Amino acid sequence: MNEHDKRIPQTVPIQSATFSNPINAEIRRAAATGIYDIRGGGAKRKVPHFDDLLFLGASISRYPLEGYREKCDTSVTLGTRFAKNPIKLDIPITIAGMSFGALSAQAKEALGRGASAAGTSTTTGDGGMTEEERGHSKTLVYQYLPSRYGMNPDDLRRADAIEIVVGQGAKPGGGGMLLGQKISDRVAEMRTLPKGIDQRSACRHPDWTGPDDLEIKILELREITGWRVPIYVKVGGTRPYYDTALAVKAGADVVVLDGMQGGTAATQDVFIENVGLPTLACIRPAVRALQDLGMHREVQLIVSGGIRTGADVAKAMALGADAVAIGTAALIALGDNDPKWEAEYQKLGTTTGAYDDWHEGRDPAGITTQDPELAARLDPVEAGRRLRNYLKVMTLEAQTIARACGHNHLHNLEPEDLCALTMEAAAMAQIPLAGTDWYPGKPGTGY
Amino acid sequence: MQKIDLATQTLREMNATLQAQKDQTNATQWDIENPRGAHAIAVGLDAPIEVTVRGSTGYYCAGMNKQATVHVTGSAGPGVAENMMSGTVIIDGDASQYAGATGRGGLLVIKGNAASRCGISMKGIDIVVQGNIGHMSAFMGQAGNLVVCGDAGDALGDSLYEARLFVRGSVKSLGADCVEKEVRPEHLEILRDLLERAGIDAKPEEFRRYGSARKLYNFDVDNAAAY
Numbered sequence: 082m083n084e085h086d087k088r089i090p091q092t093v094p095i096q097s098a099t100f101s102n103p104i105n106a107e108i109r110r111a112a113a114t115g116i117y118d119i120r121g122g123g124a125k126r127k128v129p130h131f132d133d134l135l136f137l138g139a140s141i142s143r144y145p146l147e148g149y150r151e152k153c154d155t156s157v158t159l160g161t162r163f164a165k166n167p168i169k170l171d172i173p174i175t176i177a178g179m180s181f182g183a184l185s186a187q188a189k190e191a192l193g194r195g196a197s198a199a200g201t202s203t204t205t206g207d208g209g210m211t212e213e214e215r216g217h218s219k220t221l222v223y224q225y226l227p228s229r230y231g232m233n234p235d236d237l238r239r240a241d242a243i244e245i246v247v248g249q250g251a252k253p254g255g256g257g258m259l260l261g262q263k264i265s266d267r268v269a270e271m272r273t274l275p276k277g278i279d280q281r282s283a284c285r286h287p288d289w290t291g292p293d294d295l296e297i298k299i300l301e302l303r304e305i306t307g308w309r310v311p312i313y314v315k316v317g318g319t320r321p322y323y324d325t326a327l328a329v330k331a332g333a334d335v336v337v338l339d340g341m342q343g344g345t346a347a348t349q350d351v352f353i354e355n356v357g358l359p360t361l362a363c364i365r366p367a368v369r370a371l372q373d374l375g376m377h378r379e380v381q382l383i384v385s386g387g388i389r390t391g392a393d394v395a396k397a398m399a400l401g402a403d404a405v406a407i408g409t410a411a412l413i414a415l416g417d418n419d420p421k422w423e424a425e426y427q428k429l430g431t432t433t434g435a436y437d438d439w440h441e442g443r444d445p446a447g448i449t450t451q452d453p454e455l456a457a458r459l460d461p462v463e464a465g466r467r468l469r470n471y472l473k474v475m476t477l478e479a480q481t482i483a484r485a486c487g488h489n490h491l492h493n494l495e496p497e498d499l500c501a502l503t504m505e506a507a508a509m510a511q512i513p514l515a516g517t518d519w520y521p522g523k524p525g526t527g528y
Numbered sequence: 529m530q531k532i533d534l535a536t537q538t539l540r541e542m543n544a545t546l547q548a549q550k551d552q553t554n555a556t557q558w559d560i561e562n563p564r565g566a567h568a569i570a571v572g573l574d575a576p577i578e579v580t581v582r583g584s585t586g587y588y589c590a591g592m593n594k595q596a597t598v599h600v601t602g603s604a605g606p607g608v609a610e611n612m613m614s615g616t617v618i619i620d621g622d623a624s625q626y627a628g629a630t631g632r633g634g635l636l637v638i639k640g641n642a643a644s645r646c647g648i649s650m651k652g653i654d655i656v657v658q659g660n661i662g663h664m665s666a667f668m669g670q671a672g673n674l675v676v677c678g679d680a681g682d683a684l685g686d687s688l689y690e691a692r693l694f695v696r697g698s699v700k701s702l703g704a705d706c707v708e709k710e711v712r713p714e715h716l717e718i719l720r721d722l723l724e725r726a727g728i729d730a731k732p733e734e735f736r737r738y739g740s741a742r743k744l745y746n747f748d749v750d751n752a753a754a755y
Binding site: 115229234237260272273274277281287294298300301304305306307 | 540547572587629630667690746749
């Protein structure tokens with residue numbers, strides 16, 4: 082380089098926003114392996130979420146309740162429509178369905194212990210009901226999934242509620258896959274499949290299609306269980322108005338609505354990140370469907386997908402949910418992605434907070450694994466205690482907000498307690514933009 | 529013989545009565561009259577009783593059956609004997625789609641024809657069909673035996689796991705990863721036993737066997753066209 086060249090300003094290297102480093106890395110990975118990326122968890126992309134809403138709190142027109150002194154009820158009853166024995170929970174935060182197979186037996190036990198200690202329910206998953214979770218779950222919801230792995234009438238009758246899974250937020254319209262490395266002898270036996278093979282879970286039920294069939298399926302399940310237990314219908318967030326209305330029409334006691342931030346044990350990354358609606362966009366249409374049918378609060382709505390804090394709980398309930406469900410957050414409370422395993426995450430090519438290869442069965446925290454040595458790292462008693470603490474904190478946080486808004490029950494939170502920070506959130510949640518009385522699409526505004 | 533008339537009693541009353549029967553019950557014979565295509569007849573039974581349904585049924589007759597013998601003198605709607613655990617279900621007429629879906633045990637006998645997806649995701653049930661079966665039968669079948677005395681429709685045994693399929697007539701097409709396999713002496717013995725228990729006069733030697741090629745058991749990019 083001569084003196085003249087040194088005087089010419091150099092261009093700064095600019096990374097492409099389109100072909101970013103993560104995108105390029107994925108292109109290289111795909112080119113090297115010939116297979117799409119599979120991972121656990123929910124959508125990682127940033128989407129409008131509960132963070133984009135704020136509570137207004139009390140003012141002259143509304144007076145607050147005294148924190149620590151005046152009662153703010155958190156109980157919820159689920160399944161009041163048809164079931165002889167509705168579920169009564171102390172808190173409106175439930176544990177979402179996660180399978181034995183995807184999770185270790187210790188993790189399932191810990192979920193049951195933590196949920197029971199906090200006065201709430203836990204849920205089975207693909208693969209059937211284990212003794213660990215039945216034994217340690219005071220209230221257990223039994224999932225009825227397309228694969229029907231482990232399904233039998235005895236467990237159906239041992240359940241406190243049945244959840245018919247039509248879809249889930251991480252992969253609405255998609256089935257599941259438990260890769261061979263997680264198929265231990267016990268998992269294989271429960272699923273009636275050879276050890277070590279990839280186990281596919283069908284994307285739709287084998288013996289019904291459409292809402293008219295679903296109504297008959299619900300009838301059958303009620304007849305088998307003597308109309309005792311509530312029947313939930315779980316859908317992924319795609320067309321929440323119509324799915325909710327059809328679930329109600331089919332006879333559901335409870336609708337579970339799971340947005341795209343909801344987790345999965347193993348699904349294609351392209352599916353997780355590109356299919357479905359953000360949780361925030363799901364709630365109001367679902368509530369409107371219930372209201373249009375005169376069923377709001379009679380058919381309960383459970384919302385899941387990215388619930389992390391008591392503020393999220395309160396916001397979901399203010400938008401009209403009766404309860405929420407947590408999955409990923411519960412695993413983190415148990416010990417998933419804990420910094421104490423950083424050295425081992427590094428060996429796996431990842432880092433704390435980013436570990437999502439749950440399908441590979443090498444989880445250092447012993448949660449998403451069937452490896453006996455790894456699974457033994459998780460103490461179900463201690464992990465259950467952590468989950469209970471977390472659920473208690475979330476509940477206290479939600480109560481704090483509700484009292485500040487002047488409500489003596491979490492169910493009394495309402496949309497009028499909220500404002501939105503962004504146009505997108507305002508439009509999706511149909512909540513006025515902060516400082517205005519307007520949101521995009523508000524009837525009568527012309528926009 | 530105990531009788532329940534669905535013209536005068538409700539579905540709930542009928543199922544509750546049948547479900548209340550215990551292992552040692554003396555009321556072992558039950559007649560269900562006027563089923564008239566009702567859904568969920570005789571579901572969730574768990575006692576060694578014999579139930580005869582005099583007519584045709586709607587969806588899910590004998591669903592999740594354990595121990596009981598349920599005999600339908602007419603035809604059965606979709607999902608007959610779905611997820612059956614044990615016992616026997618006999619359909620004198622035809623069966624609609626999803627017959628024996630996800631069944632784990634017991635014997636389902638269909639004297640007529642079965643529609644599409646017969647034995648879908650079967651997990652141990654034995655199914656014997658005297659007539660023909662429709663397309664996509666035994667899809668993702670995991671365990672058990674499907675015996676077809678007539679013909680099979682398109683895509684038989686698609687994505688099959690370890691279920692065994694026996695067809696006496698023609699097979700319109702095989703599904704992904706389903707192949708014809710050698711009929712060995714142990715298979716003739718299985719056939720002989722199932723045909724005898726089903727009360728069907730057919731020679732085991734006339735059947736051909738189909739099973740999984742096991743090429744799709746673990747994902748391989750070279751098999752991507754089959755997914």
